[in-house]
Amino acid sequence: MQATETSIPSDGLTESARFRPARAWVGPLILFLVVTAFFWKLLLINQYSWLETPDLANQVLPWFHFEAEQFQHHRLPIWDPYLLGGQSLIGQDQPGLAYPLNWLLFSVLLHNGRVSYSALNWYYMLIHYFAALFCYLLCRDLGRSVIASILGGLAFGLGGYIGTTDWPQMINAAIWAPLVFLFLFRSARGVRPLANAAFSGLFLGISWLGGHHQIPIFLSLAAGAVWLYFLFEHGRFQRSRIAPVAVFLAFFLCAGALQMWPAYSYGRTAVRWVGSDHDPIRWDESVPYNVHQRYSLTPVYLLGLIMPGYMDFVSPYVGVVALSLAGLALVCWWKTKEIRILCGVGLAGLFLAMAKNDVFHGILYSIVPLVEKARSPATAIYLFHFAIAVLVAFGLDSLVVPSFRPVLRRLTIVLLTLGTAMFAITFGILLGKAMAWPGDDRIMMSILAAFALAGLFYRAGRSDAARAGLLTLIVALYIVEVGNVTLYALPHKEDKNRSIFLQHYGETRQVAEFLQRQPAPLRVWVNGDDVNFNFGDWYGIDMMNGYVAGMPFNVNQLEIHTTRTRMLYGAAYTVAKKPLFEGQQEVFRDDKGLTVYKSATVLPRVWTVHDSVRVSDPADARRHLQDPGFDLQNRTFGYFTPPRMEQCSGDTVQSFSRGINGVTVFVDMKCRGMVVMSENNAAGWKAFVDGREVPMFDAYTALRGIVVDSGRHKIETRYRPLSVFAGAATTLTTLLAALALWLAPKRRQ
Numbered sequence: 021m022q023a024t025e026t027s028i029p030s031d032g033l034t035e036s037a038r039f040r041p042a043r044a045w046v047g048p049l050i051l052f053l054v055v056t057a058f059f060w061k062l063l064l065i066n067q068y069s070w071l072e073t074p075d076l077a078n079q080v081l082p083w084f085h086f087e088a089e090q091f092q093h094h095r096l097p098i099w100d101p102y103l104l105g106g107q108s109l110i111g112q113d114q115p116g117l118a119y120p121l122n123w124l125l126f127s128v129l130l131h132n133g134r135v136s137y138s139a140l141n142w143y144y145m146l147i148h149y150f151a152a153l154f155c156y157l158l159c160r161d162l163g164r165s166v167i168a169s170i171l172g173g174l175a176f177g178l179g180g181y182i183g184t185t186d187w188p189q190m191i192n193a194a195i196w197a198p199l200v201f202l203f204l205f206r207s208a209r210g211v212r213p214l215a216n217a218a219f220s221g222l223f224l225g226i227s228w229l230g231g232h233h234q235i236p237i238f239l240s241l242a243a244g245a246v247w248l249y250f251l252f253e254h255g256r257f258q259r260s261r262i263a264p265v266a267v268f269l270a271f272f273l274c275a276g277a278l279q280m281w282p283a284y285s286y287g288r289t290a291v292r293w294v295g296s297d298h299d300p301i302r303w304d305e306s307v308p309y310n311v312h313q314r315y316s317l318t319p320v321y322l323l324g325l326i327m328p329g330y331m332d333f334v335s336p337y338v339g340v341v342a343l344s345l346a347g348l349a350l351v352c353w354w355k356t357k358e359i360r361i362l363c364g365v366g367l368a369g370l371f372l373a374m375a376k377n378d379v380f381h382g383i384l385y386s387i388v389p390l391v392e393k394a395r396s397p398a399t400a401i402y403l404f405h406f407a408i409a410v411l412v413a414f415g416l417d418s419l420v421v422p423s424f425r426p427v428l429r430r431l432t433i434v435l436l437t438l439g440t441a442m443f444a445i446t447f448g449i450l451l452g453k454a455m456a457w458p459g460d461d462r463i464m465m466s467i468l469a470a471f472a473l474a475g476l477f478y479r480a481g482r483s484d485a486a487r488a489g490l491l492t493l494i495v496a497l498y499i500v501e502v503g504n505v506t507l508y509a510l511p512h513k514e515d516k517n518r519s520i521f522l523q524h525y526g527e528t529r530q531v532a533e534f535l536q537r538q539p540a541p542l543r544v545w546v547n548g549d550d551v552n553f554n555f556g557d558w559y560g561i562d563m564m565n566g567y568v569a570g571m572p573f574n575v576n577q578l579e580i581h582t583t584r585t586r587m588l589y590g591a592a593y594t595v596a597k598k599p600l601f602e603g604q605q606e607v608f609r610d611d612k613g614l615t616v617y618k619s620a621t622v623l624p625r626v627w628t629v630h631d632s633v634r635v636s637d638p639a640d641a642r643r644h645l646q647d648p649g650f651d652l653q654n655r656t657f658g659y660f661t662p663p664r665m666e667q668c669s670g671d672t673v674q675s676f677s678r679g680i681n682g683v684t685v686f687v688d689m690k691c692r693g694m695v696v697m698s699e700n701n702a703a704g705w706k707a708f709v710d711g712r713e714v715p716m717f718d719a720y721t722a723l724r725g726i727v728v729d730s731g732r733h734k735i736e737t738r739y740r741p742l743s744v745f746a747g748a749a750t751t752l753t754t755l756l757a758a759l760a761l762w763l764a765p766k767r768r769q
Contacts, residue, residue, distance in 0.1 A: 043166075046166060047156055047160070047166045047169060047170055047173075048153055048156065050170055051149065051152050051153055051156055051170055051173050051174070051177075052149055054170070054174065054499070055145060055148055055149045055152055055174075055177060055178065056145065056149075058178055058499065058503065058506075058507070059141070059144075059145040059148070059507065061507055061510055062141040062144065062145065062507075062510075063141055063142065063145060066138075066513075067512055067513055067514075068510040068511065068512055068513065069137070069510065069511065069513060069519065069522065070141070070144055070186055070507075070510060071137075071140065071521070071522060072510075072511045072518060072519055072520070072521050072522060073186060073521065074521065074552070075187065076186060076187070076521075077521030077522055077524075077552075077553060078521065078552045078553040078554060078567045079553070079554060079567045079568070080114075080187070080188065080189070081135065081140075081522075081553070081558075082553055082554035082555075082556075082557035082558045083109075083114075083115040083116075083554075083557060084115075084125070084126070084129060084135065084140070085129070085130075085134075085135045085557065085558055086100065086102070086109075086557040086558070086560075087109075087115060087116075087117060087122070087126050088125070088126040088127075088129035088130050088135070089130060089133075089560070090126075090680055091123065091126035091127055092126075092127070092130055095679075095680055095681070096117075096681075097109055097117070097680045097681070098110045098117065098282075098681060098739060098741070098744055099680060099681050099739045100112075100115075100557065100680075101562065101678065101680060101699065102554075102556035102557050102560065102561065102562055102563055103554060103556050103557065103563055103565075103566035103568065104563075104564065104565065104566055104568065104571050104572075104575055104580065104700070105543075105562075105564070105575060105589055105698065105699060105700040105722070105723075106699050106700040106702075107286075107290075107571060107572055107575075107700060107702065108282065108285075108286045108702060108704070108741070110279070110282045110283075110286075110744055111282045111283055111285060111286025111287070111290075111741075111743075112283075112286065112568075112569075112570065113189075113231060113232060113233060113279060113283045114189045114231050114232055114569070115189075115231065116188065116189050116192060116229075116230065116231030118229045118278040118279035118282075118747075118751075119192055119229045119230050119231055119279075120226075120229070121150075121192070122192070122231075125139065125140075125143045129143075143188075144188065147182075147188060147191055147192060147195060148177045148178060148182060148183070148191075149177060150177075150195050151173075151176055151177035151182050151191070151194070151195035151198075152173035152174055152176060152177025152178065153173060153177075154173075154176075154195060154196065154197075154198040154199050154202075155172050155173045155175070155176035155177065155198040155406075155409050155410065156169045156170060156172065156173035157169075157198065157199070157202060158172075158198035158199070158201060158202040158410060159172040159173065159410060159413040161202050161205070161206070162205070162358055162410070162413075162414075164413040164414065164416075164417055165416075165417055165420075167416070167488070167491050167492065167495065168412075168413040168414070168416040168417040168491075169413050170495065171345075171412055171413060171416050171494070171495050171498060172409050172410055172412050172413030172416075173409075174495070174498065174499065174502075175342050175405075175408065175409035175412045175413075175498070175502075176198065176405070176406060176409035176410075177195075178499075178502050178506050179337070179338065179339065179342060179405065179409070179498075179502045179505075179506065180337070180338065180401075180402070180404075180405025180406070180408065180409065181194060181334065181335075181399065181401060181402035181405045181406075182194055182195065182402075182405070183502060183505065183506035183507075184331075184334070184335035184337065184505060184506060185334070187232070188231065189230060189231025189232040190230075190231075190232050190234070190235060190399070192230035192231050193227045193228070193229075193230030193231060193232055193234075193235040193236050193239075194227070194230075194235045194239075194402055195227075196223045196224065196226055196227040196230075196239070197227075197239055197242075197402075197403075197406045198406070198410075199219075199220075199223040200220050200223045200224045200227070200239065200243055201220075201243070201246070201362075202220075203216040203217070203218075203219040203220035203223070204216075204217070204220040204243060204246060204247070204268070205358055207220060207264045207268075208250045208261070208264075212765075213260075213261070213263075213264045214263060214264055214267050215761045215764075216264075217264035217265070217267045217268040217271075218267050218268070218270075218271045218757070218758060218761055219271075219758060219761070219762075220243070220268050220271075221267065221268040221269060221270065221271030221272035221273075221275065222271045222272070222275045222754065222755075222758045223275075224236070224239065224240060224243055224268075224272045224275070224276075225271060225272045225273065225274065225275025225276035225277075225751075225754070226275055226276070227239055227276075228275075228276035228279055228280055229275075229276060229278060229279045229751075233283070233390070233393060233394065234393075234394045234395075234396060234399055235399060235402055236276075237390050237391060237393065237394045238369065238372065238394065238399065238400045238402065238403060239402075239403070240272075241384070241388070241391070242365050242368065242369070242403050243268075245364075245365075245368070246361055246365065247261075247265050247268065249361065249364075251265065271754055271757075271758070274750045274751065274753070274754040275751055275754045275755070275758075276751070277746070277747040277748075277750035277751050277754075278744075278747040278748050278750070278751040279747070280747070281743040281744070281746065281747035281750075282741065282743045282744050282747060284743070285703055285704070285741060285743040286702075287303045288303045288304075289303075289572055289573055289574075289702065289703060290302075290303070290570045290571060290572050290573055291570055291571060291572075291573050291576050292569060292570040293569055293570065294307050294308075294311055294395050295311050295314065295315070295395070296308045296310070296311050300570070300571075300576060302573060306392045307392050307393060307395045309382065309385060309392075311395050312375050312376075312381070312385060312392075312395060312396075312397050313375060313376040315333055315395060315396040315397065315398055316333075316373065316374055316375035316376045316377075316381075316396075316397045316398050317332065317333070317334065317336065317373040317374045317375075317397075317398040317401060318332055318374075318376070319374055319377055321336055322336060324336040324337055325337065325338045325343060326338070326339065326340050326343060326466050327460075327462075327463055327466060328460065328462035328463065328465065328466065328504050328505050328508075329460040329462055329505070330460070332398070333396060333398040333399075334373070334396075334398045334399055334401055335505065336373075336401055336404075337505050338405065338408055339466070339469065339498065339501040339502055339505075340435070340438075340466050340469040340470045340473060340501065341469055341473055341494065341497055341498040341501050342408055342409075342412050342498060342501075342502075343408070344415070344431060344435060344473055344477075345411070345412045345414075345415030345416055345418075345494075346407075346408045346411035346412055346415055347415070347431070348414075348415040348418050348424075348427065348428075348431060349411040349412070349413075349414035349415040349418060350363060350411065351427050352414070352415075352418040352421070352424045352427060353414045353418070356414075359411070359414060362407040362410050362411060363407065363411070365403055365406070365407050366403060366404045366405075366406070366407025366408060366411075367404070367407075368403065369400045369401055369402065369403025369404040369405075369406075369407070370400075370401060370403075370404040372384075372397055372400035372403070373397055373398050373399070373400040373401040373404070374397075375397035375398075381397055412498075416491060416494060416495075419477075419480040419487060419490070419491065419494075420480075420487055420491075425480075425481045428477050428478075428480055428481035429478075429481050431477055432474045432477045432478045432481065435470045435471070435473055435474035435477065436470075436471070436474045438470050439467050439470030439471045439474065442463070442466065442467045442470065443467050446463060446464065446467065462504050462505075462508075465500075465501060465504045466501070469497060469500075469501045472497055473494070473497060476490060476493055476494055476497070521552065521553070524551060524552055524553055525553065525558065527612055527614065528551055528555060528559075528595075528614065530610035530611070530614075531595055531608065531610055531614050531616055532555070532558075532559040532561065534607075534608045534616060535559075535561055535593065535595075535616065536559070536561065538593075541562065541590075541625045541676065541678065542561070542562065542590075542592060542593060543562035543563070543564055543589055543590050543591045543592065543593070543625075543698075544556075544561060544562065544563055544564065544591060544592075544593040544594065544595055544616075545563075545564045545565060545586055545591045545593070545594045545595070545600070545601075546563055546564075546565060546594075546595045546596075547594070547595065547596035547597070547600060548565065548567070550595070550596050550597045550614060551595060551614070552567070553567065554566050554567050555595070564580060564586060564589055564591040565580065565581075572700060572702060572722070574638075574718065574721050574722040575700055575722050577638040577641060577642065577721070577722075578641070578642070578645060578720070578721070578722055579642060579645075579646070582646065583601060583602075584645055584646050584648075584652070585645065586601075586619075586622065587619075587621060587622045587623055587652065588623060588645070588652055588698065588720060588723075589622075589623075589698050590622045590623050590624060590625050590698045591619075591622060592618055592619055592620075592622045593607075593616055593617065593618055593619075594616070594617040594618075594619070595614065595615070595616055596614075596615060596617065597613050597614060597615060598615070599617055600617075601617075601619065603619055603620070603621065604617035604618065604619050605617060605618050605619075605620075623652060623653055623698065624673070624698075625676055625697065625698050626673045626676045626685050626687075626695065626696065626697050626698070627653060627673065627695075627696055628671040628673070628687065628689065628693045628694065628695050628696065629653075629654055629655055629656045629665075629693060629694050629696060629719075629725075630654070630665045630666060630667050630668065630691070630692075630693040630694070631654065631655045631656075631662075631665065631667070632655065632656050632657065632658065632662035632663065632665065632694065633655065633656070633657040633662065634657070634658065634659065634660065634661060634662055635657045635658065635659060635721070636659075638721075641657060641659075641720075641721045644657045645657075645720065652720075656694060656696060656719045656720055656725060657720060657721065658717055658718050658719060658720065658721050658725070659718065659721060660717050660718065663694070663717065663727045664692070664727075665692055665693050665694060665727065666691035666692040666693065666730075667691070668690045668691035668693070669690065670690045671687065671688065671689050671690055671693060672687065672688040673685065673686075673687050673695075674686040674687060674688060674732075676697075678699070681738065681739040682736065682737060682738040682739065683697060683699060683724075683736070683737045684734065684735070684736050685697065685734075685735045685736075686732070686733070686734055686735075687728065687732070687733055687735060688731070688732045688733075689728055689729065689730050689731060689732075689733065690730060691729075691730045692727065692728070692729050692730060693727070693728070694717065694719065694725045694726065694727050694728075695725070695726050695727075695728055695735055696719045696720075696723055696724070696725050697723060697724045697725075697737070698723055699723065699724055699737070700722055700723065700724075701716060701717075701718050701719075701722060701723060701724045701725075702739075703741060703743075704739055704740060704741025704742070704743070704744070705724065705737055705738070705739055705740075706737065706738050706739075706740050707724070707726045707735065707736070707737050708735070708736045708737075708738070709726065709728050709733050709734070709735055710733055710734055711734075714726060714727070714728075715727075716737070724737055
């Protein structure tokens with residue numbers, strides 16, 4: 021049978037699917053109720069947690085707590101002083117500080133000074149709801165019925181990559197694809213082409229604010245490829261689309277500036293662990309391609325498209341219902357341009373995910389900027405899942421088109437054959453294993469779904485009556501099927517073998533309370549084998565180490581695990597279950613054996629030096645640092661030409677106070693010398709002496725050093741990076757411009 025010729029009208033909706041003001045909220049409301057009910061394990065009972073994984077419990081949760089605590093004190097914590105001597109928080113990208121929707125979370129996350137797990141559960145659900153809502157809006161704009169659009173939204177928000185990925189920084193970036201393509205398609209159809217191109221670029225830029233670069237890179241590649249297609253549509257260059265493309269690019273780059281610019285600024289000075297033999301690597305070093313191959317989707321796992329739980333780094337699962345409806349859409353709606361484009365996007369994402377077996381991924385890795393930074397190409401399957409979600413909506417609407425009934429009859433036979441074959445194979449394996457099933461028994465749910473869907477398709481192909489009930493049954497069948505994957509493996513709080521990460525927070529409370537009673541400021545070394553999570557961010561206590569994916573290059577070069585470096589940073593305390601370093605004295609032990617040890621031989625948090633040595637490279641710097649004969653308290657070293665200083669003694673540090681984004685010190689200098697703070701220096705830190713800006717030096721190649729003359733002085737250092745403030749102004753301006761574009765037609769009406 022030939023595909024029927026169809027087109028999307030210029031306003032984006034068919035006559036039968038136009039929005040009616042009284043019914044505009046019906047679909048979003050139903051979506052909200054369905055998604056809320058689907059998250060019953062987290063929202064309706066208090067027995068499960070989505071945070072019981074190493075990355076979420078040890079890293080993401082402390083980040084969120086620290087950010088929320090600062091937000092509720094009306095501070096924007098662009099710097100994190102609690103880990104590794106301090107580093108840019110916004111520059112690390114993953115904490116999601118630049119993501120506007122996170123600001124709502126940070127405003128309500130704390131309850132009595134501690135994280136509200138209930139608020140985090142609702143936050144996690146709302147990410148999936150917004151994903152479903154955005155895909156619903158795209159499907160409606162492409163002319164789909166309300167119920168078909170609901171199914172498309174559920175397929176995107178509850179299934180696929182978004183449904184099976186628990187890192188909020190990943191899925192926050194992923195939920196914006198439907199809006200990117202909604203406005204891209206509108207612009208290409210000639211509906212307010214400049215304004216809609218601007219909105220498409222805006223939402224792509226917002227995806228870069230989400231907290232991780234990987235998904236936005238693949239989404240940007242997909243959007244760029246589609247724009248390229250439209251530029252050369254029908255085999256000739258479309259000059260009329262040059263302006264929309266330029267507007268799209270401008271809004272994309274400007275909307276994401278608040279995160280892109282600080283991340284680029286920080287990334288150029290940091291090192292990153294990517295899983296290679298050369299770790300850590302710097303910004304100007306490509307992620308080795310063997311890492312990309314290792315984190316790609318192995319082709320055998322394509323069986324996981326319909327087999328629940330059969331996965332490696334990502335879950336490819338789509339399900340029998342979604343895959344069948346997507347296939348139906350391709351057969352019945354192929355002449356619809358958007359269908360062909362989405363099919364191309366989905367297949368491209370699937371092949372990119374299989375980087376080890378896809379030569380085109382290697383070509384992109386070689387020639388397209390930033391692709392090599394996305395070290396896990398398996399996540400590109402997200403584009404495949406996005407395309408499937410939209411195709412599902414077209415497939416469901418195909419059931420009510422009489423001319424498509426012959427296709428339904430054939431698909432019914434295919435589903436019956438598939439279900440029978442899978443059942444026979446499963447039964448054969450069961451007999452061969454003496455009726456003891458050796459693997460994941462959820463495969464039976466796929467078999468059941470195949471038979472049930474075959475029956476529903478059979479009825480749809482035979483009945484002329486209204487099919488609202490039948491379509492609802494198909495939606496329900498999809499929810500049952502995806503419910504055996506998404507949230508299926510959440511650990512129960514009474515499962516002692518899996519609920520093992522969050523309990524560490526309560527186990528460290530006594531130690532934290534003891535440290536908080538000690539004279540400030542202080543810094544601790546925390547043994548990662550005994551305390552896994554980022555203790556510093558959680559309790560607001562300076563921590564010499566941390567659970568991080570990257571760190572400043574100059575700090576990494578100082579070998580922070582050594583005794584001399586801990587002495588330099590003033591890490592007087594160690595938290596561990598047994599002594600780690602020589603010369604330590606036990607000062608506290610809690611009832612679980614977690615102990616605090618103290619070392620006497622550390623430098624103060626602020627001191628003065630009157631002599632400096634220039635070093636040539638990191639190896640030379642380490643030699644000076646680790647040399648017991650080099651007096652760290654009276655001499656410094658750095659890559660800079662030593663400033664002029666005078667020799668004397670008797671300087672006094674009168675006070676030291678530190679906020680999140682700034683430090684204030686009062687000193688009384690007997691002669692000209694350098695005041696050193698055991699706080700990391702970085703691009704964006706500015707120094708002021710008695711209100712006047714002065715140069716700041718990298719003392720010991722990493723710390724803040726300010727040269728002052730004799731006398732009493734007030735020294736301030738403030739974190740004011742141009743990348744953050746210029747990026748914020750650019751993003752805000754872009755949002756205001758988008759708001760003006762949205763309001764302009766309303767004013768004319």
